[in-house]
Amino acid sequence: MKLLRITTIPLSLKVLLKGQHIFMLSNGFEVVGVSSPGEELQEVSKEEDIRIVSLEMTRTITPFQDLKSLWNFYKLCKNEKPSIVHSHTPKAGIVAMLGAKLAGVPIRIHTVAGMPLMEAKGIKRKILDFVEKLTYSAATRVYPNSKGLYDFILQYSFTSREKLKVIGNGSSNGIDTSIFSVENMDLNTLTALKSNLEIDEKDFVFIFVGRLVGDKGINELVEAFSRLERSHVKLLLVGPLESDLDPLADTTQREIETNPNIISVGFQKDVRPYFAISNALVFPSYREGFPNVVMQAGAMELPAIVSDINGCNEIIIEGVNGTIIPVKDPQAIRIALLRFLDDKQYYNMLKVNSRRMIADRYEQSVVWNALLEEYKELLANYKR
Secondary structure (H helix, E strand, O other): EEEEOOOHHHHHHHOOOHHHHHHHHHHEEEEEEEEOOHHHHHHHHHOOOOOOOOOOOOHHHHHHHHHHHHHHHHHHHHHHOOOOEEOOHHHHHHHHHEEEEEOOOEEEEEEOOOOHHHHHOOEEEEEEEHHHHHHHHOOOOOEEEEEEHHHHHHHOOOOOHEOOOHHHHOOOOOOOOOOOOOOOOHHHHHHHHHHHOOOOOOOOEEEEEOOHHHHHHHHHHHHHHOOOOOOOOOOEOOEEEEOOOOOOOOOHHHHHHHHOOEHHHEEOOHHHHHHOOOOOEOOOOOOOOEEEHHHHHHHHOOOOOEOOOOOOOHHHHHHHEEEEEOOOOOOHHHHHHHHHOHHHHHHHHHHHHHHHHHHHHEEHHHHHHHHHHHHHHHHHHHHH
């Protein structure tokens, strides 16, 4: 049984679905990974022992290149003759679902994990709505990776209820809590990292992990942090700037560069040491599918401050393992930061619950087995 897994960029295939490819391989599937060319695509092949195919795709709206990608994926499907094509990320979704349908692939699955159209307006929103509906119409099944996305898709009539299903409790890949564990961290390494970043033992460290762009709430986060007026507090930003797609405000960029209590370390392959030297996650994103960062932080025993959006408001239960704040509200962020700093009993209660809440609901093996059973059921129904 041949299974094609496709994402727009290779980093998604490598990180967001890490371990899933070799798991499916060990359960009887011939797995082929498809994504745009890049070093990470070769790493997927080595790490997961699967065959990979590079397919040029862009993340923006580029009609000529998109048609070329569609044609090349159609040809790939005709040559490979997969039983299942499973796509992730918006551009890979439209390319894969249309190409696979035209090629006669019987089972065509698209996982929805965040929708850029939620923040789009005007003609761009109309175009993205059309593309989303076209993607779902070509798919045989659509898997929103959160209940919030499931409801959003139905609310805007992107597809029928019959095509939709949330696998397990949500999430595209779950969390391996044996890897994301404070107990596995080397104390000497953490001590050296704190020294290198000039973090004092007295410092309370708020961490953000993700792309440093506007729709992740970085402008609001930096504004709120800069108005804290507290000593021994740091903000640790872990992630790359993407100024070409969604640049930060000039005032935000200047504050990051000049505020000695804001530490920006760029993209890091292994985020666990940074979680381990921090005290709480702040994740004020405008939109998400089912954010791995929030689950990873929880598994590393960090309570979280998250915005009231899809995924975040399912992983975090208000007053249990974190707090939920309004979107795009720097004052709400500031109030939440202050409560974490000033109310030690409240903070410690959230911290105690954080890892258990993730392990009970989102352990990786549970998510993988649920998806495997879904594949088996779809194949059995097709053979009938």
